[in-house]
Amino acid sequence: MARGPDAVAVLRQVMASAKYAGLDEGFVRRIADEASDRFTDQNAAVKYAKRKLHQAFGAFVTGSLGDGVRACASAIGSGVPVRAACLASMRRHASTAERAVVLAQFYQQIETWCGRPSTVADLACGLGPLAIPWLSTGPDATYWCCDVDRDLISALPGLSAPFGVTVVAESRDLVRPASLPRAELVLLLKALSTLEQQRGGAARDVLAALDAPRVVVSLSRGSLSRRRRYTDDPLEMIGTAAAGSDYQLAGQAAFGDEALFLLERCRR
Numbered sequence: 001m002a003r004g005p006d007a008v009a010v011l012r013q014v015m016a017s018a019k020y021a022g023l024d025e026g027f028v029r030r031i032a033d034e035a036s037d038r039f040t041d042q043n044a045a046v047k048y049a050k051r052k053l054h055q056a057f058g059a060f061v062t063g064s065l066g067d068g069v070r071a072c073a074s075a076i077g078s079g080v081p082v083r084a085a086c087l088a089s090m091r092r093h094a095s096t097a098e099r100a101v102v103l104a105q106f107y108q109q110i111e112t113w114c115g116r117p118s119t120v121a122d123l124a125c126g127l128g129p130l131a132i133p134w135l136s137t138g139p140d141a142t143y144w145c146c147d148v149d150r151d152l153i154s155a156l157p158g159l160s161a162p163f164g165v166t167v168v169a170e171s172r173d174l175v176r177p178a179s180l181p182r183a184e185l186v187l188l189l190k191a192l193s194t195l196e197q198q199r200g201g202a203a204r205d206v207l208a209a210l211d212a213p214r215v216v217v218s219l220s221r222g223s224l225s226r227r228r229r230y231t232d233d234p235l236e237m238i239g240t241a242a243a244g245s246d247y248q249l250a251g252q253a254a255f256g257d258e259a260l261f262l263l264e265r266c267r268r
């Protein structure tokens with residue numbers, strides 16, 4: 001009987017590539033398992049897994065995100081103005097960088113909606129934590145964040161001293177159910193489409209796992225390549241993700257190519 005691809009071998013082959021070697025192993029294993037279930041040929045499974053990792057992670061990244069964070073902290077330590085150092089490092093993550101020209105208005109809108117939270121959770125954060133200097137926070141604030149890039153995650157707490165905010169970072173695969181920390185504000189910026197591409201229903205499951213009175217969700221209104229749109233109707237996607245959850249739509253705005261939504265908890 002013909003045997004399908006060996007999922008462990010697919011995982012090893014994918015993680016042998018320098019681009020993906022630093023990713024959360026559980027995240028890559030999930031994708032390697034899916035690839036092995038889908039194909040009978042080992043090379044086809046590896047190719048598929050790499051394509052999924054490119055969509056979920058590689059497409060956004062230039063160079064090392066961890067190095068970008070360390071360079072930012074070191075530049076601030078050498079006297080470079082905080083916001084200038086952040087903007088320079090943000091360029092390494094296409095999604096975060098797209099927001100650079102509207103940062104002031106973007107985070108002003110979040111302050112108008114959410115005030116000055118002392119606990120923030122930024123899910124699938126990319127280089128979003130480099131925008132902390134634009135976010136209004138309360139005293140002794142903690143900024144919890146997660147993504148699938150282990151080197152990025154190990155570098156992010158190094159922003160605590162320069163920013164005067166406690167930055168706590170965890171490597172997490174948000175497609176796998178797990179509890180998330182309680183926070184006054186959750187940021188889910190340009191993350192739902194990426195999660196939904198990985199597994200139908202993942203966006204809804206993440207919203208269901210949240211423990212926060214307010215969630216700010218954003219969706220990109222065009223793909224990085226501009227060849228196609230992630231979703232023709234961001235509002236419809238938010239409605240589908242929030243249907244049956246504890247959240248209801250309480251505000252919306254748009255900045256550049258990004259549609260921004262405020263969800264408020266209506267039960268509990």
Ligand SMILES: C[S@@+](CC[C@H](N)C(=O)[O-])C[C@H]1O[C@@H](n2cnc3c(N)ncnc32)[C@H](O)[C@@H]1O
Binds near residue numbers: 056174189198
């Ligand atoms: C479009 S980017 C958004 C980044 C950031 N939130 C922002 O708007 O600047 C999507 C992010 O999701 C992360 N990601 C993709 N799949 C993930 C998963 N399953 N679990 C956690 N993070 C994931 C990627 O590494 C990437 O940083």
